[in-house]
């Protein structure tokens with residue numbers, strides 16, 4: 001049987017996928033079993049932050065795996081502790097954290113912290129969490145309920161946990177808060193919702209208001225975190241210090257990991273939360289190495305140069321195809337081109353794949369770009385050349 005038949009026979013149907021057999025990668029270039037090369041402007045949906053086949057990362061993983069992969073959280077784990085210290089330092093925030101295995105799990109941790117905070121600190125046991133209509137927070141039953149987009153709340157999976165409500169805009173949050181609201185959870189740049197950054201001033205005002213009213217400010221940085229927007233956290237770019245921040249995607253370059261960071265260090269007691277795999281030797285050592293690579297990339301100016309170059313090339317495409325595009329959006333290397341006609345989005349993504357360029361979609365009408373942070377100018381040039389070819393024929 002070929003790959004497609006086997007996939008259909010043995011893999012549950014959850015993704016509308018392309019059948020291709022990638023066998024090797026080199027930075028932002030992927031190779032299939034027929035030795036075709038693809039330019040990767042997706043980084044595995046914002047995950048492969050240091051590129052495919054990164055030698056420093058693979059060596060670090062090999063060395064760690066040769067010694068220890070896993071012992072469980074019943075015993076302290078040195079690379080986990082060192083990683084937490086590194087993250088807190090890079091975030092410039094004094095926070096303690098819990099390690100999980102994905103973004104959704106990190107958000108589950110955040111939601112549990114909020115619920116316990118409400119139980120502990122308020123006589124009426126505040127429990128409600130406000131999120132935004134256009135948000136995305138994950139695929140577990142609770143994080144899918146935290147996700148504000150109606151299309152995710154299908155009857156198929158009901159009933160969902162109670163205690164979530166959704167607002168259209170940041171401004172609406174002020175009026176929808178009631179005395180049972182314990183937390184507000186938002187992304188600073190909505191990723192899946194369509195690459196929508198919020199205004200810095202609005203976010204800073206919200207932070208001040210929430211602090212005054214003792215409501216937790218939870219920021220989902222699963223996609224925006226780990227230098228995706230140019231700074232270690234988008235919270236650094238927005239100059240805010242939320243109560244809770246979640247990170248995942250780019251954190252270990254593809255080794256599964258997530259984390260919930262929290263200012264309120266004494267919120268949990270032993271037994272409140274846990275994870276078998278979370279924070280084990282393999283993922284935390286890999287993450288430490290990824291952060292070392294990215295810190296260097298930021299410090300020597302390479303990351304900022306790459307952002308400038310990618311944005312310039314994107315702008316050239318935007319200008320050249322004014323007939324197709326409404327707007328260019330995003331921050332850092334989390335970018336999008338908004339289409340005038342949402343009906344051609346799927347067609348563009350499919351044609352790009354045929355031209356061997358991997359791109360993403362977001363929201364209803366946004367062509368999304370999340371390249372590895374290590375992408376070279378040559379790879380950027382080649383990718384945009386392929387995109388230009390596709391758009392010229394639309």
Ligand SMILES: *Cc1c(COP(=O)(O)O)cnc(C)c1O
Pocket residue numbers: 101102103104105107136137138139187191192220221222223224248249
């Ligand atoms: C991807 C994403 C998630 C979910 O992460 P998983 O690792 O797929 O569970 C949650 N929040 C945001 C903002 C994301 O982009």
